[in-house]
Amino acid sequence: MYTNTYFGDYPHYAPAIAGKMGEFTRWMLISYKKSVKASSYYDKYKPKNIVDENVKTFWVAEKNDDKQWVEIDLLNLATVYAVQINYHDYKSNIYGKVQQLYHRYFMEGSMDGKIWSILVDRINDYKDVPNDYVELGFPQIVRYVRYKNIHVPMSKLSISDLRIFGRGYGQIPAKVKNLVVNRYKDRRDAMIT
Numbered sequence: 001m002y003t004n005t006y007f008g009d010y011p012h013y014a015p016a017i018a019g020k021m022g023e024f025t026r027w028m029l030i031s032y033k034k035s036v037k038a039s040s041y042y043d044k045y046k047p048k049n050i051v052d053e054n055v056k057t058f059w060v061a062e063k064n065d066d067k068q069w070v071e072i073d074l075l076n077l078a079t080v081y082a083v084q085i086n087y088h089d090y091k092s093n094i095y096g097k098v099q100q101l102y103h104r105y106f107m108e109g110s111m112d113g114k115i116w117s118i119l120v121d122r123i124n125d126y127k128d129v130p131n132d133y134v135e136l137g138f139p140q141i142v143r144y145v146r147y148k149n150i151h152v153p154m155s156k157l158s159i160s161d162l163r164i165f166g167r168g169y170g171q172i173p174a175k176v177k178n179l180v181v182n183r184y185k186d187r188r189d190a191m192i193t
Contacts, residue, residue, distance in 0.1 A: 011082050011135070011165055027081045029053075031145070031164035035073040042156060045090070050162040058088040058160040064149070068157045071146040072164065073113075080140050080166040083107060083120060084133040085147065090158035102126040104150035109142035116146070123150060139166070 004022060011027050013020035031051050038047035038059065045060035047070050061068040087103065094101065107120040119142075120134050145164055149157050182191045 027165040038070040061157040064157045068149040078168045082135045082165040084163040086161040087130045088158040088160040092154040101128045101153045108146045110144040
């Protein structure tokens, strides 16, 4: 048995892709802790929670309608290859398959925050996609990414993570120096400094 957990929850090529066989795509999470604004938020569930990579935090809009949106400013231009929306079941009380169990939305990208183009079109979809991962047909160079709601099955729109994968144009981080791994008596346990 073999497993590769290198960048485990980041995009990888499918094993059937010739010459790639499960390799890491090298698309980085470029939305982490970036600036976020939204049409509304309910109670303490602020928009910034969608970019903190914490499954225990989430954003809740005041309503579930087509006037709700959330926008991430990547701060610089970046090439976007894929997006992932992880919805949250805030007070949903939905169990099993029920009618109206679908997610409709679209996502836009912009270089300047004024002229927008569609990145993901789920306007006419009636699928249950609580964790929707979408690779774009063509990579897009953008600074801003905006999610616009049409319908979710809960009473309020709620998103735990909006993850944007791509490549920025900044400097590559320096290599780690002086890495030390001290194993304990139980070899499965280690202190890494």
